[in-house]
Amino acid sequence: MQKVSIICNCSQVTLGEMHEAINAGAIRLEDIQKLTAVAMGCGRCSTQVKQILSKRSS
Ligand code: FES
Numbered sequence: 001m002q003k004v005s006i007i008c009n010c011s012q013v014t015l016g017e018m019h020e021a022i023n024a025g026a027i028r029l030e031d032i033q034k035l036t037a038v039a040m041g042c043g044r045c046s047t048q049v050k051q052i053l054s055k056r057s058s
Helices: 015-023 029-036 046-057
Strands: 006-008
16 A cells, blocks of 8 residues: 555655645645646546645635
């Protein structure tokens, strides 16, 4: 079983790295892309990334 939750397979970005980027001030998809390179490959993960961002900002 995978111990680390990978959100973006293309860039190997984990959920933990996403939360670190949000803690560092990322509030939009573009911000988090600059910090982690998430959703910059096939784009399949972008919906999930947006959901994580909106959950954190609500
Ligand atoms: S899985 Fe994130 S860009 Fe492809």
